[in-house]
Amino acid sequence: MANTTASAEMLPTESSKQKQLKSLISKYGIYFAFIGLVIFMSAMHPAFLTVTNILNIIRQVTSIGLIALGVTIIIITRGIDLSSGSVLALVSVVAASLAQNPDWHAKMYPSLPALPVIVPILAALAIGSLCGAINGAFVAKTGIPPFIATLGMMIVARGAALIYSDGRPVSDLNDSYNFIGQGEIFGIPFPVILFIIMALISWILLNRTRFGKYAYSIGGNEQAAFVSGINVAKYKILVYTFGGFLAGMAGLVLSARISSGQPGLGNMFELDAIAAATIGGVSHAGGIGTIQGTVVGALIIGVLNNGLDLLNVSAYWQQIIKGSIIVAAVVFDMRKNARKN
Amino acid sequence: MQSEVVLDMQGISKSFPGVKALSDVQLTLREGEVHALMGENGAGKSTLMKILFGMYTRDCGIIKLDGKEVELNGTLDSLEHGVSMIHQELSPVLHRSVAENIWLGREPVKGLLKLVDHDKMWADTKGLLERLDLEIDPREHMVSLTVAQMQMIEIAKAVSYNAKIIIMDEPSSSLTDKEVGHLFEIIRKLKGQGVAIVYISHKMDEIFEIADTITVFRDGQYISSVPARETNQSKLIKMMVGRELNKMFTREDHTIGEDMLKVEGLSLEKRFEDVSFDVKKGEIFGIAGLVGAGRTELVETLFGVRSKSAGHIYIKGKHVHIKSPDHAKKNGMALLTEDRRQSGLSLMLSVEDNTAVANMDSYVGGGNLLEVARLKKEAKEECKKIRVKTPTMTEPIGNLSGGNQQKVLLARWLLTKPDILFLDEPTRGIDVGAKAEIYKLISMFAQEGKTVIMVSSEMPELLGMCDRILVMHEGRNKGILDRNDASQEAIMSLALQKH
Numbered sequence: 001m002a003n004t005t006a007s008a009e010m011l012p013t014e015s016s017k018q019k020q021l022k023s024l025i026s027k028y029g030i031y032f033a034f035i036g037l038v039i040f041m042s043a044m045h046p047a048f049l050t051v052t053n054i055l056n057i058i059r060q061v062t063s064i065g066l067i068a069l070g071v072t073i074i075i076i077t078r079g080i081d082l083s084s085g086s087v088l089a090l091v092s093v094v095a096a097s098l099a100q101n102p103d104w105h106a107k108m109y110p111s112l113p114a115l116p117v118i119v120p121i122l123a124a125l126a127i128g129s130l131c132g133a134i135n136g137a138f139v140a141k142t143g144i145p146p147f148i149a150t151l152g153m154m155i156v157a158r159g160a161a162l163i164y165s166d167g168r169p170v171s172d173l174n175d176s177y178n179f180i181g182q183g184e185i186f187g188i189p190f191p192v193i194l195f196i197i198m199a200l201i202s203w204i205l206l207n208r209t210r211f212g213k214y215a216y217s218i219g220g221n222e223q224a225a226f227v228s229g230i231n232v233a234k235y236k237i238l239v240y241t242f243g244g245f246l247a248g249m250a251g252l253v254l255s256a257r258i259s260s261g262q263p264g265l266g267n268m269f270e271l272d273a274i275a276a277a278t279i280g281g282v283s284h285a286g287g288i289g290t291i292q293g294t295v296v297g298a299l300i301i302g303v304l305n306n307g308l309d310l311l312n313v314s315a316y317w318q319q320i321i322k323g324s325i326i327v328a329a330v331v332f333d334m335r336k337n338a339r340k341n
Numbered sequence: 342m343q344s345e346v347v348l349d350m351q352g353i354s355k356s357f358p359g360v361k362a363l364s365d366v367q368l369t370l371r372e373g374e375v376h377a378l379m380g381e382n383g384a385g386k387s388t389l390m391k392i393l394f395g396m397y398t399r400d401c402g403i404i405k406l407d408g409k410e411v412e413l414n415g416t417l418d419s420l421e422h423g424v425s426m427i428h429q430e431l432s433p434v435l436h437r438s439v440a441e442n443i444w445l446g447r448e449p450v451k452g453l454l455k456l457v458d459h460d461k462m463w464a465d466t467k468g469l470l471e472r473l474d475l476e477i478d479p480r481e482h483m484v485s486l487t488v489a490q491m492q493m494i495e496i497a498k499a500v501s502y503n504a505k506i507i508i509m510d511e512p513s514s515s516l517t518d519k520e521v522g523h524l525f526e527i528i529r530k531l532k533g534q535g536v537a538i539v540y541i542s543h544k545m546d547e548i549f550e551i552a553d554t555i556t557v558f559r560d561g562q563y564i565s566s567v568p569a570r571e572t573n574q575s576k577l578i579k580m581m582v583g584r585e586l587n588k589m590f591t592r593e594d595h596t597i598g599e600d601m602l603k604v605e606g607l608s609l610e611k612r613f614e615d616v617s618f619d620v621k622k623g624e625i626f627g628i629a630g631l632v633g634a635g636r637t638e639l640v641e642t643l644f645g646v647r648s649k650s651a652g653h654i655y656i657k658g659k660h661v662h663i664k665s666p667d668h669a670k671k672n673g674m675a676l677l678t679e680d681r682r683q684s685g686l687s688l689m690l691s692v693e694d695n696t697a698v699a700n701m702d703s704y705v706g707g708g709n710l711l712e713v714a715r716l717k718k719e720a721k722e723e724c725k726k727i728r729v730k731t732p733t734m735t736e737p738i739g740n741l742s743g744g745n746q747q748k749v750l751l752a753r754w755l756l757t758k759p760d761i762l763f764l765d766e767p768t769r770g771i772d773v774g775a776k777a778e779i780y781k782l783i784s785m786f787a788q789e790g791k792t793v794i795m796v797s798s799e800m801p802e803l804l805g806m807c808d809r810i811l812v813m814h815e816g817r818n819k820g821i822l823d824r825n826d827a828s829q830e831a832i833m834s835l836a837l838q839k840h
Binding site (some may be wrong): 204207208213214216220221223224225226228229230231283287288 | 671688
């Protein structure tokens with residue numbers, strides 16, 4: 001092997017240079033596409049490439065982005081999570097009910113004193129994680145397809161959100177809660193900081209812990225992972241729990257941003273998140289995917305939403321453009337992998 | 342007396358990367374005969390039949406059907422030429438009816454809209470089943486049939502193609518004695534209708550009951566064809582195994598120490614029963630037997646992949662209850678599985694990750710984070726030690742050759758520093774050079790006072806490497822041979838001995 005690579009390096013022929021370029025493009029294609037998109041939008045509209053607008057884009061994608069981080073790891077294990085949008089809604093109403101201003105006349109729990117903000121935060125993360133754990137337990141212990149397990153949770157969690165809130169928004173939330181969605185630190189929106197931190201944590205989990213190594217291994221070949229002595233059921237439950245945790249966090253951020261928990265929040269967010277991960281190169285056949293890819297995938301969706309708005313493209317056309325891009329990204333990805341084999 | 346020749350294959354060769362599967366073999370079939378193919382696993386029987394059935398293309402040679410030279414490109418071609426095959430592994434569409442399974446892909450249609458003509462399909466199926474004396478309702482769903490009935494349906498399907506030649510690959514392997522009787526009745530009926538049957542089996546008594554002619558293969562070569570009534574069991578065994586042992590095997594002197602693993606009355610429902618043996622430190626212990634003997638199931642049960650139905654396991658004198666591979670690993674065991682692709686490799690993951698995956702626990706450092714630098718270093722060192730050839734450690738393992746993939750899997754387990762190493766067909770599908778290297782590694786491992794338990798269908802490998810060999814047949818322990826008493830003939834006759 002050493003010989004062949006050495007000789008190839010010594011005589012860089014035209015074709016090998018082209019090959020290198022090709023493999024560079026296919027490896028980093030998504031990043032090039034992202035840069036190209038940003039350049040295109042900047043050229044089309046002067047307001048696009050401003051700090052305010054960029055931060056705005058990132059803030060808008062944080063909810064979907066947070067969910068996408070979790071669903072990335074789930075898809076790497078060859079699973080799927082359809083419940084995240086509904087879990088977000090359930091979390092938003094519960095957390096909001098614990099964060100209402102004490103003097104609000106339509107308070108959900110009229111006798112509840114003002115609680116420290118940590119209470120709704122912990123409640124949100126706990127409920128999100130619990131929903132995820134239930135998903136994981138059904139997938140791991142009963143062997144039903146993840147699509148079905150999480151489809152069930154999607155419907156159940158939405159119903160629970162409606163029951164809990166009696167179908168009404170839970171509003172007038174206190175300022176410390178609102179900070180989660182509206183605050184800034186050194187001029188950077190707090191949700192953006194949260195998203196960056198969670199992306200870093202997800203990257204570390206995926207690349208620097210057994211949890212991540214096993215996620216890849218389970219998605220790569222579940223039987224091989226089992227025979228290698230990996231507790232497949234345990235790690236599957238953990239992976240879905242983490243997904244639920246992030247959906248819970250997204251519920252916090254979104255309800256704090258609009259200062260209201262609503263049972264209809266997060267509708268179809270799970271699909272946007274799956275789209276972000278998919279555009280970012282996560283393979284639904286399992287075993288392949290990166291956090292950085294998903295982050296860029298989420299940003300591409302954000303830039304498209306924002307840029308197409310700036311360009312006055314109608315919301316109806318935006319759907320057609322987004323849908324086409326998702327399919328195109330996967331076709332590109334499949335061809336890239338097919339060439340490799 | 343001699344009937345018409347329906348098939349004549351001459352000078353057939355076939356190579357796979359690194360392996361010569363068939364070299365210059367021949368086969369002649371006559372109308373209305375049952376022709377048995379015999380030979381050890383890997384002798385080339387199945388490869389030859391897959392060529393005849395159009396699943397593989399031959400490298401060279403001539404195939405004549407009814408005296409005319411033919412090209413068989415794909416199974417459809419073969420079916421059109423009247424060749425049908427019943428595979429060892431049945432693949433019925435379980436939740437569809439018998440009739441739909443038989444006519445799958447060639448359903449009779451009627452009318453302008455080409456709607457499926459169910460009436461004709463059921464009537465045709467009924468006639469077909471009656472012709473074979475099968476009492477099965479064409480509308481029954483496959484899932485409610487027994488394995489034997491499914492097999493009969495496969496045969497009916499073969500007949501429905503007006504097959505002149507039907508290949509049966511180990512058709513009796515999952516049948517009871519009574520069902521085998523019924524199978525033979527059908528075979529005799531087909532024979533009477535002039536169909537030639539190729540019957541692949543390891544079961545001597547069956548072959549002497551049903552076959553007219555027996556052809557023996559060995560190591561991809563044609564050995565001989567003989568009329569069944571002019572030969573006997575011991576002559577056949579000699580033909581099947583009569584080769585020289587080559588000098589591939591490294592066996593360093595190793596001292597055999599005290600008890601490592603003791604197995605008492607181990608059983609797994611329907612797979613094996615009441616298997617007992619013990620293995621010492623520093624010993625290489627072989628498990629021989631034909632396909633379906635329960636060898637893989639035995640090591641998988643010891644390793645916790647399957648749950649035993651009875652029996653006891655002791656490691657170094659201590660009674661253990663192995664519940665999962667995780668648990669087995671913690672008890673110092675390692676298992677290199679039989680099927681690399683199915684239960685070994687994650688093809689898209691790197692050589693490094695494939696090497697380290699079973700040993701992650703030992704790389705966990707502060708804050709539950711992995712010590713990635715140490716992981717990379719140890720994985721690389723282990724791969725280097727056993728001479729895995731790969732461009733880089735981050736190369737997807739799918740890009741490596743079979744031999745190197747196998748070495749990576751071996752590295753995976755050696756990294757966990759096991760006391761007991763189970764090897765299931767450790768050299769299957771890899772080339773001769775890599776085989777010799779793996780033998781050397783096995784020998785070195787035993788030299789360190791560790792225990793190796795290896796399952797193999799390659800008898801020379803077992804004879805060359807093992808201190809003792811357990812012979813299994815149809816889920817039973819048929820005896821343990823000492824190195825000095827072991828020979829291919831001894832193993833074969835022990836395995837095929839009637840109980």
